[in-house]
Amino acid sequence: MGRGRLSDAYTSGVYTPCTVLLMSIGHTLLGLLESGPRHGYDLKRTFDEKFGQDRPLHYGQVYSTMSRLLKNGLVEVDGVESEGGPERKRYAITDAGITDVSQWLAQPEKPEPYLQSTLYTKVVLALLTDRSAAGLLDTQRSAHLRMMRILTDRKRQGDLADQLICDHALFHLEADLRWLELTAARLDQLAKVVAP
Amino acid sequence: MTLLDSRTAPPAAPESPKPPARGAAVLRDLGLGVRFAAAGGREGWIRTLLTAVGVGLGVALLLLASSVPHLLDERNAREQARSETQISDSPDTNAPKSDSSVLRINTTTEYHDRTVAGYLMRPDGSTPVLPPGVTGFPGADEMVVSPALRQLLAEPGNELLRERLPYGITGTIGDAGLRSPGELLYYAGSDTLTPAKGGHRIDGYGDSREGDPLPPLLIVLTVLVCVVLLVPVAIFIATAVRFGGDRRDRRLAALRLVGADIRTTRRIAAGEAMFGALLGLLIGLVFFLVGRLFVGSVEIWDVSAFPADLVPDPRLALLIVVAVPLTAVLVTLVAMRSVVIEPLGVVRRGRERGRRLWWRLLMPLAGLAVFGFTGRISAYEYAPEKPFGIAAGTVLVLVGLALLLPWLVEACVNRLRGGPVPWQLATRRLQLSSGAASRAVSGVTVAVAGAIALQMMFAAMNADFNRMTGQDPTRAQFAGYSEDVTGEAATSAIERFRATKGVDVVIGSVEAYASKPGDYADEDVQPTTSLTVGTCATLRELARIDACEDGDTFVVHPPGDKDMTAWVDETARKGKVVEIGSGGKPMRWTLPADSPTVQGRKDPMGETHYGIMATTGAVDAGKLPGATISVQIRVDRSVPDVAEYVRNTAAKVDPGMRFVTLDSVERDRQYASIQTGLQVGATAVLLLIAASMLVSQLEQLRERRRLLSVLVAFGTRRSTLGWSVLWQTAVPVVLGLAVAVAGGLGLGAALAWLIEKQVADWWLFWPMVGAGGALIALVTLLSLPPLWRLMRPEGLRTE
Amino acid sequence: MIPEGSLLAAHDLRKTYGSTPALDGASFSVHPGEVVAVMGPSGSGKSTLLHCLAGIITPDSGTITYAGRELSAMSDAERSALRRSDFGFVFQFGQLVPELTCVENVALPLRLNGVKRKAAERTALEWMERLEVDDLGPQRPGEVSGGQGQRVAVARALAASPKVIFADEPTGALDSLNGERVMELLTEAARSANVAVVLVTHEARVAAYSDRDVTVRDGRARDLEHAV
Incomplete structure (x- = not known):
């Protein structure tokens, strides 16, 4: 178990929050569509309102994502409106789309630091779509713990440098875990806020 | 240049209040202590109450002791009042026959080891004199009886006594004619008594002569009995003041955290102790007054007293009222010397240096020296100052033994190693803090050593008496x-x-x-x-x-x-x-x-x-x-x-x-009553000490609730912990008894030598050793139910 | 009901204190030599579960099986004997007998099992050596640091060669470094001696020393990895 590998495994995951976020925008928009067909503009507004407080979504992002989802057959065009304005498409989620959202929610994220935004999105979506947010959090906790167990194991067998690096990761993961626990404890409160 | 260097105070800062004058601070701190004692929540109240009840028990005993002179005076006065009026120095002289004279003969008998005093009386005329407490002269074959005798005769199973006193009961003897409420006395009428049949003619009651002064040996005995009984009571009061001390120390530590200095904490502690002691005085007074009401119906070893006889001597009572709170405060301050109360907790010190032996030996040696100076005293010699020398020496020896005990307990316990688990737990506990145990046991030591010494003295006196009479109870009883x-x-x-x-x-x-x-x-x-x-x-x-x-x-x-x-x-x-x-x-x-x-x-x-x-x-x-x-x-x-x-x-x-x-021990009545007093007192003192040991035992168990639960989790048997509680009590008590027996025998031998008698019986300590054993058993047995309760797993849940 | 090969298993435990349910249908199992972390928020019933599993308290209903024997069918004396011979305990604090020396504390479970003093203390010293506290032998618990004391407690739990160690927040009163060291030594010693460990903790980093974790929430225990 070399030191290089260990640090690689860790650093490769640390500075990719944006990618993670981009990858989850499609699932998020899909999830929003589950409650009913919407216009692209509606989707952007709802997304900004629920998840994009400090970074609103670009229109371009919405439409590029939607076209990717259309191409993958996860959404379909429900109708086109053009009441005295630009042409507006209404999107609806397909059965394949619903399955995709479910899978995404059930799949724990790879435990790594700075996950909160993705996890938060998932929790809110789960609440919005009446899926089990608690189960989602539990699954994530398990995944985190498993990771921590692996790191602990590596730490035990490694030298001081390994120990220090592993500890850094462990403390971060622990912070995530605490956040998961706290969120789990506040699910009822959160549900009232996001889906009144 | 830092802020600390600037000498000028910030202008906006309010002027700090002037520290109160010293006297005011003392009063404030004492008052604070009183408030803690009175309003310290449930725990605080329990502690105060324990102390107060402990002190109260001691005070009640002291008040009882201080009533003894009055009690004896009253009894003697009544006794004198019912004796015949002497008409000449020769006791056999008959009074002249007159209308009021009475012929009487002492018919005192014994029933089931109790004395039934009685007289057979025949009036010479129509207006015979009446003994005190009697309102009508009993006719022939009639009698007036004391209430106790009336009750005894009425009880089933006493046919033999009724057969012996075949007179009809026509009246009751009033309190004025009785020495004590439990006295068995009757006056029976006769129409056949003559001087030839042993009748003695009297013409009045009331012996106005001075009673015989107590012989010097009796004074020695009386003083010794008081010392032997009261020293343990004083020790008990000192122990009671320390009840709950650990908890108090922790509370004081919390006060230190918010800024109280050491002197303040001492004053607060003194205030608490004083409050407990004052409350104890009140409780003691209540105990005494309530106990007084029932004292007439209680009879221990043939001793009973009229409530009205129990009046404390005013000077002694005043001494109690002043000395008890003062002792409480002093004991608290001395106890706190070995403890440093820091803001973050309590530090015990004094562990570094073991207890010193030499100054503890000074006292008993001084006592022996006093004996040497006093010299021997003969039974009939008139030497009014010698009894006090003997008494002072005895006090020194007994208190010296009490001082020696903590050193001995520590020295012995520190040498104990190994043994089974309960033994190990107990001895290790004692090694860590043997002070509390030794303090309680030192009371036992003084009581037992004193009792042994006194009993040896009695036995020596009795043996002397028996040697003089030469009775042989194996040939006739x-x-x-x-x-x-x-x-x-x-x-x-x-x-x-x-x-x-x-x-x-x-x-x-x-x-x-x-x-x-x-x-x-x-x-x-x-x-x-x-x-x-x-x-x-x-x-x-x-x-x-x-x-x-x-x-x-x-x-x-x-x-x-x-x-x-x-x-x-x-x-x-x-x-x-x-x-x-x-x-x-x-x-x-x-x-x-x-x-x-x-x-x-x-x-x-x-x-x-x-x-x-x-x-x-x-x-x-x-x-x-x-x-x-x-x-x-x-x-x-x-x-x-x-x-x-x-x-x-x-x-x-x-x-x-x-x-x-005829019995192997025919006692002079006065000696017998002192010995009885000694037995009653020793029993009371042992019970008192059992109570204080029980309280400290329970206190200690309660503080170890969590540890006990952990031990239960391990699967520790109840019996293991039960035995450890037993050993924890038994080791100091056994050591205390050993010191007491050795010291008592030595003291007894010294006393016998001083009064020119020989030690008649070296084995008199067995009953006291038995009582000590009973004390161990009692304390252990009473500790077990709370121990079982504390050993439940719920203790693991309290954090 | 009882998972295959498990050493200690509980099924559908219920326990109520007054009117508050502490356990409400909790199930649990541990295999020989396995380290299982029991996690959950305060008041979730973790400690109650541990006390039930160790036979310290009896559940209102449900079954606990240890090595094929039903715990609730045993008398108090039998369960005490079982705890002496087969179980070891580590608690958060206040578990060492303050008046006994450290080595005597470690030897205590052995002595309660009837081992002679000399032999017990020799074994105790060996375990203290493994936990790197053999130099504390003659000292009293009040004279050693929290971390040292906790290692002494771990040595004590292991000394009588138990089959299961119950550890209730064993690092709760320690700082990270000492806590980690205690956990490392505990799990290492337990694994090498094939001792199962039931570890109650609310700290993830402590739980990370386990092979598996179980979460107790509202009196129910869930094994998330194996149940889903």
């Missing part, structure tokens, strides 16, 4: 003597004793004077000796007779007494006439010439008989003028109530018969 029963009745009386249930042997003899006939001038003494008539069996008990047949007569010489031998031979001339009987008309009788001469021997009463002895076939006992009978009775002790059957026979033969129980 009862002896009677009557002047009333003469003639035919004498022989039949002996037969009646013989026929009584449980009687093995009766040494019954009829005695009369035998003198050499002739006329003698006033200055000459008529040679006189005694004639004893009895069966061969009886005579063999009185003289060394080999061959005896009915009809034989003997001349008996007192062994080793030449003068008396000559005197006997002067009277008892073989083949010559002797006159028998005194006063009236003597009977003439010829002593057979072939009467052998033998040596006398001591009878069971310890008296040597000599003179002329005749078998019943040689002299007709029924016809001897002025004869008296004397019986000595050996019984089969296995027959239940045998003593009562014999006494009933005696009462039937002659109610005025002087009838005594």
Whole structure:
């Protein structure tokens, strides 16, 4: 178990929050569509309102994502409106789309630091779509713990440098875990806020 | 340049309040302490209450002790008031016969080891004097009785006593006529009593003479009894003040955290202790007053008292009121010297240096030195200052023992290693802090050592007394003597004793004077000796007779007494006439010439008989003028109530018969009452100490609740912890008892030497050791239920 | 009901204190030599579960099986004997007998099992050596640091060669470094001696020393990895 590998495994995951976020925008928009067909503009507004407080979504992002989802057959065009304005498409989620959202929610994220935004999105979506947010959090906790167990194991067998690096990761993961626990404890409160 | 360097205070800062004056601060802190004690929540209250109840018990005992002088005064006064008025210095002088005079005879008897005092009285006229407490003179075959006797007679199972007092009850003797509420007393009326039957004429009650001053030895004893009982009480009060001390220390630490200095904490602690002690004084007063109400119905070891007799001596009471709170404060301050209360907790110190031995040895040695200076004291010597020397020496030795104990406990316990788990837990605990245990046990030590020493002293005195009387209770257990029963009745009386249930042997003899006939001038003494008539069996008990047949007569010489031998031979001339009987008309009788001469021997009463002895076939006992009978009775002790059957026979033969129980220990009544007081007090003190040990034990268990639960989790057996509790009590108590026994024996031997007696019994400490064992068992047993309760797993949940 | 090969298993435990349910249908199992972390928020019933599993308290209903024997069918004395012989305990604090020396504390379970003093203390010293506290032998618990004391407690739990160690927040009163060291030594010693460990903790980093974790929530225990 070399030191290089260990640090690689860790650093490769640390500075990719944006990618993670981009990858989850499609699932998020899909999830929003589950409650009913919407216009692209509606989707952007709802997304900004629920998840994009400090970074609103670009229109371009919405439409590029939607076209990717259309191409993958996860959404379909429900109708086109053009009441005295630009042409507006209404999107609806397909059965394949619903399955995709479910899978995404059930799949724990790879435990790594700075996950909160993705996890938060998932929790809110789960609440919005009446899926089990608690189960989602539990699954994530398990995944985190498993990771921590692996790191602990590596730490035990490694030298001081390994120990220090592993500890850094462990403390971060622990912070995530605490956040998961706290969120789990506040699910009822959160549900009232996001889906009144 | 930092802020700390600037000398000028920030202008906006408010002026800090001036520290209060010293006196005011002291008052404030004391008041704070009182408030903590009074309003410290449930825990605080429990602690205060424990201290107060402990102090209260001690105070009640002290008040009781301080009432003893008044109690004794009152009892003596009543006793004096019912004694006959002496009309001359000679006690046998009869009062002149008058309308108010009364003929009476002491008919005091014993029933089931209790004395039933009584008089048979016959009025000479129509207005006989009445003893105190009696309103009407009892008619013939009637009696007035004390309430206790009335109750005893009414109880089932006392038929034998009713048979002995076959009089109708016509009245009750009032309190004024009784020494104590439990006294058994009766006055019975008679119409047959005469001076010839032993009646004594009196004409008034109330003995105005000063009572005899207490002999010096009794003063020594009384002072010692007080010391032996009160030192443990003082130790107990000092222990009670420390109840809950650990919790208090932690609270004071919390006060230090918010800025109280050490002096303040001490004053607060003093205030708390003072409050507890003052509350204790009140509680003690309540205990005393309430106990006083019931004291009349309580009787321990034949001691009872009228509530009205229990009045504390005002000076002693004042001393108690001042000394108890002062002691409480002092003890608290001394106890806090070994503890440093830091803001973040309590640090115990003094562990680094073990207890020192040398100064603890000073006190007992000083005590022995005082004995040496005082010197020996004889029973009849008048030396008013010596008792106090002895008492002071004893106090020094006893307190010295109490001081020696903590050192000894520590020294012994520190050498203990290993052993089974409970033993290990207990000894390790004691090694860590043996102070609390030693303090409680030092009370036991003083009580037990003192009791042992005093009992040895009693035993030495009694042995002395017994040596003087020389009674031999294996040959006879009862002896009677009557002047009333003469003639035919004498022989039949002996037969009646013989026929009584449980009687093995009766040494019954009829005695009369035998003198050499002739006329003698006033200055000459008529040679006189005694004639004893009895069966061969009886005579063999009185003289060394080999061959005896009915009809034989003997001349008996007192062994080793030449003068008396000559005197006997002067009277008892073989083949010559002797006159028998005194006063009236003597009977003439010829002593057979072939009467052998033998040596006398001591009878069971310890008296040597000599003179002329005749078998019943040689002299007709029924016809001897002025004869008296004397019986000595050996019984089969296995027959239940045998003593009562014999006494009933005696009462039937002659109610005025002087009838005594010979026992190996015949005590002077005054000595007996002191010994009784000692036993009562020692029991009370041991109970008190058991209570304080129990409280500290429970306190300790409660603080270890969590640890106990952890031990239960391990699967520790209850019995393991039970045994450890037992050892924890037993080790210090056993050490304390060892010190007490050694010290007590030494002190007892020293005291016996001082009063010029020999130690009669080295084994008197066994009962006290037994009491110590009972104390261990009691404390352990009472600790077990709370221990079981604390051993439940719930303790793991309290964080 | 009882998972295959498990050493200690509980099924559908219920326990109520007054009117508050502490356990409400909790199930649990541990295999020989396995380290299982029991996690959950305060008041979730973790400690109650541990106390039930160790036979310290009896559940109102449900079954606990240890090595094929039903725990609730045993008398108090039998369960105490079982705890002496087969179980070891580590608690958060206040578990060492303050008046006994450290080595005597470690030897205590052995001695309660009837081992002679000398032999017990020799074994105790060996375990203290493994936990790197053999130099504390003659000292009293009050004279050693929290971390040292906790290692002494771990040595004590292991000394009588138990089959299961119950550890209730064993690092709760320690800082990270000491806590980690205690956990490392505990799990290492337990694994090498094939001792199962039931570890109650609310700290993820402590739980990370386990092979598996179980979460107790509202009196129910869930094994998330194996149940879903």
